[in-house]
Amino acid sequence: MTNNRSGSITKGYCFQLARINLTTRKFLVESLDPDLLATWMGGVGLGAYFLFKEVPTACDPFSEGNKVFLFSGPLSGTTFPGSGTFCCVTKSAMTRFSGSSQANGFFGAYLKMAGFDGLIIEGVSQEPVYLVVSEGRVDIRSAARYWGKGTFDTERSLLKDHGLKTNKASIFSIGPAGENRVRFAALCGDKGHVAGHNGVGAVLGSKKLKAIVAVKGGTRFDPAAEDQFRESVKDVRAKAMAYLNGLFHTHGTAGLVLSAYKTGELPVRNLQTNIMEGVENIDGVYFREHFEHSPKTCHMCPIAHNAWIRVKEGPYAGLEAEEPEYEGIANIGSNLGIANAEAVVYLNYLCDDLGMNVTEAGWVVSWLMECCEKKLLGAYQDEARVSFGNVKDVEGILGKIAHRTGKIGELLAEGVMRASQAVGGDAELAAVYTRKGCSPRGHDHRARWTELVDTCFSNTGTIEATMGRRFPAQLGEPYKDFFDPIAVASTNGRINGWRQFEDAIGVCRFCTGNAAEGTVKAVTALTGLELDIPAATHIGRRIVTLLRVYNCRSGLTKEMERPSSRYGSTPIDGPVKGKSIMPHWDSITSTYYESMGWDPETGTPTEKTIREMGIEGLM
């Protein structure tokens, strides 16, 4: 991998962050050196750098020593499509290793327009507070009147109380789940966008930080090379509309449900089967035909894949909510045996309002359902009666989890790995998770080995190297065979870095998915730092390597980089019946470690790799 970069960063940033200490209730403005930005870009890159420097590896995620790093990226707040994305990095409440999660919408853009490339949140408040970021200042205010509210109500209330319109501020908050330190609590905002993975909501809840309001300011970012930037934006915009042949524009990510089902990737009933009746009733075609919907877009996004919908009939008539994304439909729909669109809309809304990661919530509840059915819960058997397909059961148990109500609420709030280990026996064998401590996205990865491998080895608790099986052509040949273990492991290793670069520049991957070259040209034209795709991927790989060192020092072992028994099981029916990954796991591990430049026994980056990434000075 090369490092073809020249030039230096002169534009495209605020060149400062705000460091907010919740213990002292003070904030400081700190400058960001252009060389630092050229090395780490922004987003997950800056988050990784500061996590490595400032959060001790022995630190408990809920202790005062943990910090939350929220960063936009250089493209945030520009005319680049989908440039409202921001990234949260912290010590994960789920894995106790590094955690990184992104959310789209407007926050990344408005934070920059308010004068900051990022926020570092440290310390612990004595009482619930929220932040207002506006015109180069951060105000810390009492959140007493909002504590206890769901995220949608919190957002509405803050907009009203501050006299703000929705297009003038971006508000992200935690819900009751975060307040109660549910390990998979999320940060939710902009009417349904979620930084869902790794329990960032729980960490913020432990600091009693309820919400952050970013008020759109007047800061603008003139490119270093304006004409080239404009051309790149035009090119990326056209390609974004053509992404996936326009599927997301016409049917949202919900349009993937039937595709996933037909290829064995839709999770059904806790991965006990791949066959389900009625899946067509929760596909994007059904949603767009049966609900009133209006487009809901992110900053500068031409795709507008989201929709705001209104339920007209049934027990949830009158509910107005975001059309569920594919993963919400999968994990709180088919995974729970529910094929009713109205119910799926409601349950996704509920999950977001309570402030929980919908995928971990889904795996926890589907595990509980199977355990109830098969009477595997031991001492907890009388604590819950939850059945596949029963919407009321799901509604009730989600509430118990968010509020840690009763023994069962306390158990499930710890996430599916800890819950299943606490019960033990056959219950543990039924749970879907990686042995690092978190569960996968809303897919049956037994039909998508690229992501199963990626999720198990990732630093971030979710996918890191891949997204589906697509990557820029400049990074080499496509996967030869999605079920060849060596091809999967070596290709994942070869391409790892590009996706983390995307997460470092403040943009939505749906907009860059078809347009890697245009994206890199836009970064170059905006900032003055000359990059090509290999150089951009090298920056991303540097981020991966730094987080890897951090995690190894935090106690990560090779044995943790495996799927749970159920997650790695062999499908018994469906399009990939019989495809078994676990016989190949040792060769997958050794191939991946080698391709990443990690020690074959420990998985630690070698000294050579650390030097190649240019991070020996941080060690």
Added chain:
Amino acid sequence: MVFCCKSFRCRFTKGLDTVKVHIEFFGLPILTNIVGAVHEIEFEGNTLKDLIAQLTRRYGTGVERVLVDDEKRLNPYILAVINEELIVGHEERSEVRLTEGDRVIFTIMAGGG
């Protein structure tokens, strides 16, 4: 020629001159609009590649642009499922043999969200 079964392993042997199959598209609204979501089609030849060639002849190059790459292999970002079995192997997939009455699904490979 006689075949022992319709499984993936038996699909590379040459046989019939024309074949009629049932095709469906999922997650491919462009093709659904051009061809229709569900379709019976008869074509000359007996491979997936031959089927795509027929679709192109009948419905235009818009179909080809979505389904195949520059080397006329099935586009790496398109998945094919034949009789409920996912067909894998990027280079070999286009040569998969089809037999009378097969159900062929073309769908998009995507990341989710």
